[in-house]
Amino acid sequence: MSKIVVDMMGGDLGPEAAKEGVRSFKTLHPETELILVGDPKALADMEGYHIVPSTSVVKMDAGALDALRDKSSSMSLAIKTVIDEKADAVVSCGSTGAFLTMASLKLKKIKGVLRPALITSFPTVIKGKSVTILDIGASTENSAEELAQFALMGSLYSEFVNGVHSPKVALLANGSEAGKGTEAGKAAYTLIKQDSKIDFVGNREARDVMSGDLDCVVSDGYSGNVLLKATEGTAKAMSFLMKKAFKKNILTMLGYLFAKGGIKEMAHTMDYKAVGGALLLGVNGAAIKAHGNCDGYAWKSALCVADKIAKAHLVEKIEKRITNE
Amino acid sequence: MSKIVVDMMGGDLGPEAAKEGVRSFKTLHPETELILVGDPKALADMEGYHIVPSTSVVKMDAGALDALRDKSSSMSLAIKTVIDEKADAVVSCGSTGAFLTMASLKLKKIKGVLRPALITSFPTVIKGKSVTILDIGASTENSAEELAQFALMGSLYSEFVNGVHSPKVALLANGSEAGKGTEAGKAAYTLIKQDSKIDFVGNREARDVMSGDLDCVVSDGYSGNVLLKATEGTAKAMSFLMKKAFKKNILTMLGYLFAKGGIKEMAHTMDYKAVGGALLLGVNGAAIKAHGNCDGYAWKSALCVADKIAKAHLVEKIEKRITNE
Numbered sequence: 001m002s003k004i005v006v007d008m009m010g011g012d013l014g015p016e017a018a019k020e021g022v023r024s025f026k027t028l029h030p031e032t033e034l035i036l037v038g039d040p041k042a043l044a045d046m047e048g049y050h051i052v053p054s055t056s057v058v059k060m061d062a063g064a065l066d067a068l069r070d071k072s073s074s075m076s077l078a079i080k081t082v083i084d085e086k087a088d089a090v091v092s093c094g095s096t097g098a099f100l101t102m103a104s105l106k107l108k109k110i111k112g113v114l115r116p117a118l119i120t121s122f123p124t125v126i127k128g129k130s131v132t133i134l135d136i137g138a139s140t141e142n143s144a145e146e147l148a149q150f151a152l153m154g155s156l157y158s159e160f161v162n163g164v165h166s167p168k169v170a171l172l173a174n175g176s177e178a179g180k181g182t183e184a185g186k187a188a189y190t191l192i193k194q195d196s197k198i199d200f201v202g203n204r205e206a207r208d209v210m211s212g213d214l215d216c217v218v219s220d221g222y223s224g225n226v227l228l229k230a231t232e233g234t235a236k237a238m239s240f241l242m243k244k245a246f247k248k249n250i251l252t253m254l255g256y257l258f259a260k261g262g263i264k265e266m267a268h269t270m271d272y273k274a275v276g277g278a279l280l281l282g283v284n285g286a287a288i289k290a291h292g293n294c295d296g297y298a299w300k301s302a303l304c305v306a307d308k309i310a311k312a313h314l315v316e317k318i319e320k321r322i323t324n325e
Numbered sequence: 326m327s328k329i330v331v332d333m334m335g336g337d338l339g340p341e342a343a344k345e346g347v348r349s350f351k352t353l354h355p356e357t358e359l360i361l362v363g364d365p366k367a368l369a370d371m372e373g374y375h376i377v378p379s380t381s382v383v384k385m386d387a388g389a390l391d392a393l394r395d396k397s398s399s400m401s402l403a404i405k406t407v408i409d410e411k412a413d414a415v416v417s418c419g420s421t422g423a424f425l426t427m428a429s430l431k432l433k434k435i436k437g438v439l440r441p442a443l444i445t446s447f448p449t450v451i452k453g454k455s456v457t458i459l460d461i462g463a464s465t466e467n468s469a470e471e472l473a474q475f476a477l478m479g480s481l482y483s484e485f486v487n488g489v490h491s492p493k494v495a496l497l498a499n500g501s502e503a504g505k506g507t508e509a510g511k512a513a514y515t516l517i518k519q520d521s522k523i524d525f526v527g528n529r530e531a532r533d534v535m536s537g538d539l540d541c542v543v544s545d546g547y548s549g550n551v552l553l554k555a556t557e558g559t560a561k562a563m564s565f566l567m568k569k570a571f572k573k574n575i576l577t578m579l580g581y582l583f584a585k586g587g588i589k590e591m592a593h594t595m596d597y598k599a600v601g602g603a604l605l606l607g608v609n610g611a612a613i614k615a616h617g618n619c620d621g622y623a624w625k626s627a628l629c630v631a632d633k634i635a636k637a638h639l640v641e642k643i644e645k646r647i648t649n650e
Contacts, residue, residue: 123562124562125562140499140506141507172551174465174547174551181547182465182466182547183466205550205554206550206551206552206554206558207555207558207561209555209558210559210561211558219551221499222506222507223547223551225530225531226497226499226548226551226552227531227551227555229530229532230531230532230534230551230556230559231555231558231559232531233530233531233533233534233535233536234535234555234556234559234563235559235563236535237448237449238559238560241450244587245584245587245590246584247587248590249586249587251583252583252586252588254580254583254584255579255580255581255582255583255584255587256580257580258576258577258579259570259571259584260580261574261576262569262572262574263567263570263577265570
């Protein structure tokens with residue numbers, strides 16, 4: 001049976017959104033054990049759930065050090081509960097820096113893993129198909145060996161969490177030819193190519209990520225972060241311009257009314273809330289960081305990702321693949 | 326008087342687009358001397374222009390080495406003409422790799438410049454305002470000193486080519502706080518901060534590039550390339566989805582007809598053809614690489630950028646600033 005710990009207190013929308021997400025998730029997966037960490041008063045209406053009481057909340061802008069000092073916060077207790085209760089995963093939408101640092105330090109790396117990586121899913125132009133990217137920022141610089149392990153972890157994630165048979169894995173580079181990339185990237189290319197269990201398609205440029213041809217893209221943490229945020233920034237800029245375009249005059253406003261159905265479908269394809277945040281892969285127990293402003297729906301998505309990871313025994317699979325080599 | 330050499334033969338659309346661009350430019354700037362390099366037959370109708378005859382064309386997919394070997398190509402002769410005729414700039418829309426390698430090798434670096442950088446302009450959400458980014462791929466990895474010189478060159482470019490008084494320069498990083506970034510980036514932060522002639526606003530994330538708050542963003546070549554291509558890929562994906570959204574049914578198609586004016590204005594804001602390609606900064610004579618599929622309008626824009634650089638004496642200004650320090 002899978003067991004998931006939930007930090008109910010972080011995030012901009014507070015425990016109400018978390019509770020809504022937990023209830024929706026539970027309807028879908030009554031078999032999964034959930035442990036809710038939070039202020040007992042705020043969780044008073046969650047009868048029948050296993051509740052671990054906490055007395056404080058890590059602020060959204062808290063630094064990692066401040067957060068580490070406060071042992072009674074819901075975030076700190078949630079991570080501790082993963083260890084105490086041998087849980088499979090922990091979900092929080094509190095401060096990203098605090099949560100990731102805490103999870104990296106306390107959950108310990110899977111045996112054989114050099115560095116944990118932060119992985120997320122991007123939408124693609126193909127409806128319902130996403131592409132996973134790692135590392136998007138757990139590290140800044142990475143060695144070739146670390147990048148090769150990211151390829152392995154990303155491939156397993158795509159296969160067992162996203163359900164892709166023989167996922168196509170690419171290495172992010174400044175050109176699609178072999179021989180492109182940083183020094184570490186070039187050495188990683190050779191290492192990944194040697195791994196017969198990875199369907200490695202070679203180097204790909206950042207412009208190909210959302211094309212729908214790839215299942216997983218491997219990058220060092222710094223460039224992966226640039227990729228993530230450039231995509232976010234461009235999508236934001238284009239949405240802004242699109243809204244402006246529709247507000248130009250009475251005709252364009254009328255146009256919006258007619259086109260609304262299509263536009264909403266497009267917005268849904270690009271919706272990050274449907275893909276469940278980001279998660280730290282490579283530690284004992286997946287640590288899922290849902291978006292800070294996530295609502296009930298986004299909470300449910302994040303819990304579903306945690307559940308898939310748990311049911312797929314992803315941590316064990318990673319350890320087995322890495323130590324066998 | 327400014328003098329610009331034009332490689333008329335490269336690009337997907339061939340010399341006809343180049344000729345159209347040259348004629349439009351000449352109407353705007355009759356005072357600028359243009360030297361056109363190309364097949365005399367193809368340029369037979371360009372009476373009154375200074376023509377340097379060439380006998381071959383570098384293929385769009387040519388490698389840098391192949392291109393370097395062919396001394397009679399329009400690209401090779403165009404770069405040679407910059408040196409022979411002491412021209413200010415050269416414009417080509419041929420193979421990017423070939424053109425940049427050739428320009429780097431033959432035009433030589435400006436005195437004091439450690440590494441040339443490839444600079445380009447991105448649109449922002451503010452109509453008519455662009456932001457310049459360098460390096461977007463001349464190098465892969467860069468030292469702190471190189472990054473600091475990019476800040477200086479980018480600031481001068483924004484001021485004298487884009488006409489921005491006291492341009493705001495930011496360093497690309499994986500967080501906006503000081504102390505974020507790669508090791509080289511962190512050291513560059515300190516160096517740039519010490520330069521009182523640069524209005525340095527500190528670290529910025531990739532998501533802030535198109536916000537309209539910045540005039541110039543400095544990055545190592547690898548991450549700058551990721552930024553450029555992630556932006557391009559996202560814009561392409563969203564345009565694709567938008568078109569699909571409008572084609573959904575008869576109502577959405579009707580919506581497009583009404584909203585067309587606004588949508589076209591949005592497309593124009595995002596139009597890379599209006600910003601004039603990319604250029605190699607830091608060599609003696611700016612080398613401007615127009616987009617491979619550029620039409621007459623894009624050619625004209627690229628020639629206007631070349632002309633501004635020439636008239637601003639940008640090369641001299643860079644040398645003066647760098648050697649004075």
